Amino acid sequence: MTTTQQAKAELLHALHVPGKPLVLANVWDAATARLVAAAGAPAVATASASVSWTRGVADGGGLDLAGSLAQTELVVRSVDVPVTADLEDGLAEDAPGVGRTVTELLALGAVGMNLEDSRAAGLRPVAEAAERVAAARAAADAAGIRLYLNARTDVFLFGTGAVEDAIERARAYLAAGADGIFVPGPTDPAVITELLAALPGVRLNVGGGAGAPNVADMARLGVARISLGPGLARVAYAAVRRAAEEVYGSGSYDSLTGGLEYGELNALFD
Template sequence: MTTQYDKAKLFTDLHSPGKPLVLANVWDAASARLVAAAGAPAIASASASVCWTLGARDGGGLDRDRALAQTALITGAVDLPVTADLESGFAETAAGVGETVTALLATGAVGVNLEDGLDGGARELRPVAEAAERIAAARAAADAVGVALFVNARTDVFLRGVGEPESRLDAALARGLAYVEAGANGVFVPGTADPAVIAALAEALPVPLNVSGSATTPNVAELAALGVGRISLGPGLAEVAYAAVRRAAHEAYAEGTFGSLADGLTYPELNGLFRS
C-alpha cells in the first residue's frame, strides 16, 4: 500500500506541461474504481458530481462534512493519488479553509481544488487578496502536517464571464500569479477553449495550467502542444451517466421497452468492482 506521502509526491510529479495529466472526475467509490480500471494514474472528484449524487446543488448546496465523507469513500476505494474538488473551501474565513484542508488530509487525499468564485452562481469573484489568503491557509495547513498537498487554485474569470471579454486573460493571469505567490501548485482556468488564450496562460504561469476537457475543447494532443499540464473532465462523466439513466427510464415509462438497458454494464461487472 502506497503511503499518503508517496502519493502526494507522485501526484505532483504527474503534472508536466506539455504532457498533461488527464483526470476523468468521479463522485463515488464505483466511479472511482471504473476510472482507475481504465488506466487513470490518479483520481479526482468533481464538486458538481458529488453534490448531485448526495442530492444537493453545486455551488454552496453541500456541507463540508458530507463532502469530506464522500472523499473518504473515494480514497478508500482506490490505491491511487486522490484530489478533491472542495469548491471554495466550505468556510467563511481563511482559517476555516485551513481547517477544511486539515480534515481533507485525514481522508488520505493529496490534492485539493479551491475556487475564487462566490457561491450562488453570481458573476462575482472574491477579491484577489482574500482568495490568495485562503490559498495560503490551505498551504499552511498541509505544511503543518507534512503532506505535500497539491493545491490547485481555480479562477472563474472566464467561466463566470467576469469583466469585458478582452480583459479576461489579463485578469485570470493576475489572479493566477497571486495564487501561486500564496502557495498554489497549479492554476485551473475553466471556461475557455480558445487555443491562443490557453497558450498564453500556459506560457505566463510558472506552474502547471489546468483546463477543462469537453466535447467542444481541443483534444489531449492539442492541449499538450499548447503547454497544458492538467486536463479535467469535471462533471462530464456524471452528466453522461445521468443522461443514460434518464434515457432508460424514459424508454421504460413512455415506450414500455427496455432496449437502453443493453448499453449498461452487467451486474457481475459492477459487483466485481468490490470485494465485500
C-alpha cells in the same frame, strides 16, 4: 501522515508535467472511482458538481463540508492511486476555516485539492482569495504532507472573462503557495497559449470536453492537467433518463442495452 500518503502526494506532483497532461475523468463515488482507476487513470479526482448531485443538493453552494468529505473518503478508500478533491471555495467562511478544511481532508488520506476563488455572490477579491490559498498551504505544511494545491480562478465563468484578470489572479495564488492553476472556461487554443505564455513554467489545468482541444492538442500547447469536471456524471445521468423515459413511455427496454454486467460491477467490491 503515513509514508504511503506522502508517496502519493509526491506522485501527484510528479504527474503534473506541462506538455504531458494528467487527465482526470472526475468521479463522485466508490464505483466511479474504481472504474476510472481500472481504465488506467494514474490519479483520481472528484468533481464538486457530481458530488453535490449524488448527495441530493445543487452545485455551487448546496454542498456542505461533511457531505463533501464523506464522498471523498469513499473515493480514497476505494482506490490505491492519489486522490485530489474538489472542495469548491474550501467550504469555509474565512481563511482559517479553509485551513481546518485542509486538515480534515488530509486526515482522510487525500493528497490534492481544488480551491476556487468564487462563491455564490461572485468572485472574491484577489487578496481575499490569495489569503485562503495561503491558509490551505499553511495547514498542509503543518500536517507534513505535500498537498498538491490547485488554485482555480473563475474569471471566465463569473468574472470579466479577460485573460489579463486571470493572469493577475494566477500570479497572486502562485505567490500564496498554489502548485498549479486551474482556469475553467477557455477552449480556444489561442487563449490557452496566451495564459501559458504569461505564466512560464506554470502547471496549467484546463477543462476537457466538447469543443475543447483533444488531449494530444492540449499536450502540444503545454497544458499540465485536463479535467472533465462533471462530464462523466452528465453522461451517466443522461443514460438513466433515457432508459426511464423509454420504459415509462413506449414500455420497451432498448436503452438498457450496453450496460455493464451485474457481475462486473459487483466484482469491483469483492
